Amino acid sequence: MKYLILVFFIFIFYSLGSALYYMMKDGDGSKRMVKALTMRVGISIALFIFLLFAFWMGWIKPTGVA
């Protein structure tokens, strides 16, 4: 289940990275950057909801003393 978190992060990095690319490459009138950032926010919120659910269901156990 922890690997699923990694998958979420790969998508987050991809959308953040593509927003950076569009910021550098496109003219200011382009909407590609704001679309990529919207995607970034959406996936991040989805990840947090997943973490909350995984914690509630006991799918992911923290290591150590927590």
Added chain:
Amino acid sequence: MQSREEYYVPSGSYWPIVGSIGMFALLGGFAGSLHGSMAGTVGMILGFGIIIFMVFGWMGQVVHESETGDYNLQVDKSFRMGMAWFIFSEVMFFAAFFGALFYARQLSVPWLGGEGNNAFTNQFLWPEFKSVWPLIQMPDASNFSVPKGIIDAWHLPALNTITLLTSGATLTWAHWALMNKNRNQLIGGLIATIVLGVIFLGLQVSEYMEAYQHLDLKLTSGIYGSTFFMLTGFHGFHVTLGVLMLIVILMRCIRGHFNNERHFGFEAVAWYWHFVDVVWLGLFVVVYWL
């Protein structure tokens, strides 16, 4: 190829030396304050004040040059390149601290506990030591502040995650407003983002007070305390800078500096805020929870 006349050469500026003095006072004062020096603490606060002054002063000068039409396409490209290198240095900065956490957590602490081919290391050094992360039962605690516990991820840190994620959403809302020429939504979205950023910082301060006063979790609590405060503390500095930059962008939006065709300053600050948001998500998962 562009002719020489097309490249704007700015006049001499004193802001770099002001920034250097501020950085020197901040870091020198911080080092002094770690040794219990009152002068160090004063120098640190003074340095922080000088840096804030420099940020607003320098940005103000650049904004003025931009608004008076000094900048052309070539300068615009320079700003974009500058932002790219700044982002690269930021990614490397956080990669180094996340790397330090990974090294301690996955490699060096388990080695002391005898993992890999290190059974004799464990036997010779601290045979009673069991490797557990977060490392609050140190093999030799005589020189460290031993924490009574750790910050529970699903209390204040979870609330902070919600705060920062919401701020990412309000900033994106403002970004769409800029693209769609909706001025009120743009200003409202930016104000909401700034307020959420300040709330985040306030919660972070109360978390640190809880850690220091009730849990004895300090910068001196061994490798766990060091990595915890280095990562979350530097992230907090980034949020502080992000809030300052958002305030500048808000002022510029109120004055009507940007439109849906020309707004690189807004884009650069927005991207920075999203980056800081993603770093926090990483911290929430690997520092606070797992």
